[in-house]
Amino acid sequence: MADEKSISVEVVYRGIFQKTLAQRICRSIVLASRKKGHTGTAFSRYGDSPERNGVPAKQFAIVAVDEIELEASMAKYEPAVVDISVAVDDTLVKGVESWAWYGRQPIWKPIREGGTLLVTSEKTPGEIVAQSDRTPKPYTLGIVPGGASFAGLWVYKDDHTDYRVLGALAKVAPRWLPLEAAKQAALDLAKGDRSAAASVQYGYDATVLRQVGAGEGTDGHEKLQFTKPGWTTMRPGIVVDARKPGQRNPQYKKYTARTQRPVVNFDTCIKCTMCWLDCPDECFEVTPEGHYEVVYEACIGCGICAQVCPVKDCIVMVDELKFADNRDRWQDWKKDRGAYNTWFEKVSGVPADPKAAAPASAAGGDD
Amino acid sequence: MVVDVKTRETSEVETEQLATGCEAIAEAIRLADVDVMAAYPIRPYDGVMQAAAKLIANGKMDVEYIVADGEHSQFEIVKHACAVGSRVFVGSSGVGWFYAFEAIAVTAGLRLPVVAICGNRALDDPGAFGTEHNDSLAVRDLGWLLPWAETAQEALDLALMAWRVGEDRRVSLPVAIGLDGAFLTHSQHIVKIPTQAAVQRFLPKFDLGDRLLHPDNPITIAPQVDQDWLMEIRRQNDHAMRQALGVIREAHADFKTIFGRGGDSPFLDEFMTEDAEVVVIGQGTLSLPMKVAIRRLRKEGHKVGLVRLKWFRPFPTEEVVRSLGRFKAIGVVDRDYSFGSPFYGGVLYNEIRSALYSQASRPAIVGFIAGLGGREIEQPMATEIFEKTEAAARTGLPAGDVCHWIGVRE
Numbered sequence: 209m210a211d212e213k214s215i216s217v218e219v220v221y222r223g224i225f226q227k228t229l230a231q232r233i234c235r236s237i238v239l240a241s242r243k244k245g246h247t248g249t250a251f252s253r254y255g256d257s258p259e260r261n262g263v264p265a266k267q268f269a270i271v272a273v274d275e276i277e278l279e280a281s282m283a284k285y286e287p288a289v290v291d292i293s294v295a296v297d298d299t300l301v302k303g304v305e306s307w308a309w310y311g312r313q314p315i316w317k318p319i320r321e322g323g324t325l326l327v328t329s330e331k332t333p334g335e336i337v338a339q340s341d342r343t344p345k346p347y348t349l350g351i352v353p354g355g356a357s358f359a360g361l362w363v364y365k366d367d368h369t370d371y372r373v374l375g376a377l378a379k380v381a382p383r384w385l386p387l388e389a390a391k392q393a394a395l396d397l398a399k400g401d402r403s404a405a406a407s408v409q410y411g412y413d414a415t416v417l418r419q420v421g422a423g424e425g426t427d428g429h430e431k432l433q434f435t436k437p438g439w440t441t442m443r444p445g446i447v448v449d450a451r452k453p454g455q456r457n458p459q460y461k462k463y464t465a466r467t468q469r470p471v472v473n474f475d476t477c478i479k480c481t482m483c484w485l486d487c488p489d490e491c492f493e494v495t496p497e498g499h500y501e502v503v504y505e506a507c508i509g510c511g512i513c514a515q516v517c518p519v520k521d522c523i524v525m526v527d528e529l530k531f532a533d534n535r536d537r538w539q540d541w542k543k544d545r546g547a548y549n550t551w552f553e554k555v556s557g558v559p560a561d562p563k564a565a566a567p568a569s570a571a572g573g574d575d
Numbered sequence: 576m577v578v579d580v581k582t583r584e585t586s587e588v589e590t591e592q593l594a595t596g597c598e599a600i601a602e603a604i605r606l607a608d609v610d611v612m613a614a615y616p617i618r619p620y621d622g623v624m625q626a627a628a629k630l631i632a633n634g635k636m637d638v639e640y641i642v643a644d645g646e647h648s649q650f651e652i653v654k655h656a657c658a659v660g661s662r663v664f665v666g667s668s669g670v671g672w673f674y675a676f677e678a679i680a681v682t683a684g685l686r687l688p689v690v691a692i693c694g695n696r697a698l699d700d701p702g703a704f705g706t707e708h709n710d711s712l713a714v715r716d717l718g719w720l721l722p723w724a725e726t727a728q729e730a731l732d733l734a735l736m737a738w739r740v741g742e743d744r745r746v747s748l749p750v751a752i753g754l755d756g757a758f759l760t761h762s763q764h765i766v767k768i769p770t771q772a773a774v775q776r777f778l779p780k781f782d783l784g785d786r787l788l789h790p791d792n793p794i795t796i797a798p799q800v801d802q803d804w805l806m807e808i809r810r811q812n813d814h815a816m817r818q819a820l821g822v823i824r825e826a827h828a829d830f831k832t833i834f835g836r837g838g839d840s841p842f843l844d845e846f847m848t849e850d851a852e853v854v855v856i857g858q859g860t861l862s863l864p865m866k867v868a869i870r871r872l873r874k875e876g877h878k879v880g881l882v883r884l885k886w887f888r889p890f891p892t893e894e895v896v897r898s899l900g901r902f903k904a905i906g907v908v909d910r911d912y913s914f915g916s917p918f919y920g921g922v923l924y925n926e927i928r929s930a931l932y933s934q935a936s937r938p939a940i941v942g943f944i945a946g947l948g949g950r951e952i953e954q955p956m957a958t959e960i961f962e963k964t965e966a967a968a969r970t971g972l973p974a975g976d977v978c979h980w981i982g983v984r985e
Contacts, residue, residue, distance in 0.1 A: 255801050255802070307801065309803060436803060436804075437807075438807060439806075439807035439808070439810040439811050439814070442804075442807055442808070442811065443785075443786070444686055444747065444786070444811050444815070445685055445686035445687070445747065445786050445796070446684065446685055446686075446796060446797045446798070446800075446808055447785075447786050447794050447795070447796055448794065448795050448798055449793070449794060449795075450793035450794050450795050451793075452793065
């Protein structure tokens with residue numbers, strides 16, 4: 209890396225679901241580099257606590273040649289710049305909004321110029337870049353094969369995501385994490401289970417690297433940024449405006465918590481109100497016809513609407529990376545039902561007409 | 576049975592009453608037309624409870640009088656009542672004050688102008704009821720305005736000042752009036768009771784403006800925040816406390832115009848200081864034994880005087896420095912303790928010392944811990960305090976202790 213005296217790595221993850229996973233990765237980085245005589249620290253971001261389901265959170269590992277260099281790297285508690293960012297869920301590349309007034313930050317924001325973004329994904333590098341914000345600086349994208357691991361939910365069920373990431377890190381930062389040290393650290397963590405070392409080797413071998421040039425990426429995501437007011441412009445007495453009826457929180461939208469989104473078949477909808485009633489984020493709006501359209505800016509993708517909907521396949525949860533924006537889909541249906549239904553079948557993989565046979569292919573991206 | 580509620584008696588002229596400090600406070604509650612007061616018995620605050628309850632029972636006062644299940648609820652009740660626009664009163668003493676501590680802390684943070692009395696009383700254990708200022712002083716860093724009364728008359732006057740200053744939108748902070756337990760709360764003196772009309776001229780209606788919690792004004796008060804916000808919130812409180820000094824000066828000037836009382840300075844009450852070389856400074860009822868000693872020592876040729884500090888928060892640094900800089904030596908009498916503090920001095924001692932640090936002319940400062948737990952400061956003790964301070968004026972500060980415990984058995 210550019211700065212040979214220390215390296216900082218952040219792990220971006222889904223709050224609660226992947227907390228243990230992120231912790232194991234950060235600890236492994238420090239423990240593996242320790243085998244080469246380096247020193248380091250691993251920590252989570254205080255502002256993420258208490259973590260909330262799926263809300264993007266971060267943990268960090270900083271490794272340095274000695275204590276003095278480590279202290280220099282730790283002078284800012286949350287690193288403003290990192291050498292490597294690891295996203296352990298590929299839908300996080302659509303942006304990170306961790307709390308109110310945080311805004312939506314591009315996934316590459318803290319990565320230094322020429323740094324590395326590792327993403328655990330079953331997608332191609334091209335698909336990942338297409339969903340990442342347009343970057344002003346070049347970086348290296350590494351795809352670590354595998355889906356989003358929920359290994360850290362409540363109890364740790366090892367699916368070796370941590371070891372594969374460790375192998376990928378050994379590939380992009382061998383000066384700090386030589387492959388053998390990474391394997392040894394994995395063996396220690398796995399209490400001698402040799403398959404852990406094999407997974408490190410697999411991560412090392414199978415990770416696909418691709419250079420992302422300045423200017424690559426999408427402009428489709430919302431620019432959500434805030435300037436925080438000073439004490440002279442804030443209301444006194446810790447008072448904030450309450451939301452007006454029907455108004456949603458403009459400073460905290462939470463849609464970056466989403467890994468899947470509900471897609472609605474308006475033709476089979478019976479207007480029963482269940483989705484509207486049970487949505488914990490009140491993200492359904494009633495259309496003039498009495499349908500319920502999803503306001504994707506407010507939806508966290510929890511899937512409750514799909515669960516409570518009494519009509520089979522009327523609300524279908526679909527991979528978030530198939531969508532490029534948060535625009536209202538009901539307008540599409542209103543404009544051209546046929547085109548909408550074709551699109552619905554393509555993204556959801558279920559027939560728009562329940563009497564018809566399943567569409568040939570559920571695969572393929574949209575937009 | 577039909578209860579005959581008497582119409583409220585209002586006087587067109589200022590009257591006099593023989594009243595305790597607690598009764599004087601109850602009269603202030605009546606005159607200020609307080610909406611909600613909360614009560615929980617603890618000596619000496621219970622004196623106010625009884626006096627207020629009597630005024631209500633006699634049909635002289637109309638106030639929502641809520642007896643809480645403890646001091647914490649007591650302070651929460653008025654905090655919430657204040658947020659919806661009520662003028663409120665509350666109070667406690669000693670450990671009761673501490674039991675309410677969480678509510679006390681958030682009230683200042685929320686900038687809600689709750690007016691309280693702290694009937695200063697020793698903290699348990701051991702159980703003791705007499706004066707010590709540590710209960711009030713425990714909140715000194717939190718954003719409460721802290722005046723101390725010398726007499727029952729001043730208790731009433733300071734209460735009216737408290738609503739006026741605390742509720743001023745430039746300040747919007749709670750006020751806790753220090754009343755020395757027993758000496759002030761439970762002894763009766765002649766108190767002038769102003770007319771309702773005069774009080775109304777002095778005290779405008781309470782108006783929280785756009786901070787009023789009301790269905791027509793949808794707001795959220797005190798959402799959870801993180802480090803992104805807290806410093807700005809604290810800085811706002813800091814600013815409000817800075818503003819308070821000017822607002823107190825304004826209110827004091829109006830008070831003097833309307834009621835014809837209050838002394839020259841809103842912050843300091845000076846006694847025989849004009850040609851004094853050595854003065855003693857303290858708070859509350861300390862002045863009584865000190866004034867007696869000063870008159871006696873003056874006859875013997877000692878140039879001694881007294882400065883009584885009326886507001887501890889906001890600390891009137893400018894006034895204190897200007898006044899105390901004139902003297903050769905200062906004796907600070909603390910009716911409190913601050914174990915392990917610099918020079919093992921009391922709270923007031925170290926604050927005054929700190930205020931004078933950057934001054935070109937720095938008088939010698941001697942600290943005295945005296946009268947704890949309501950122990951009387953008798954004349955020999957007062958003499959000893961002046962003697963030690965005069966010695967410091969002659970010889971400079973001694974190398975050893977600069978803080979003395981007065982009237983303590985070895």
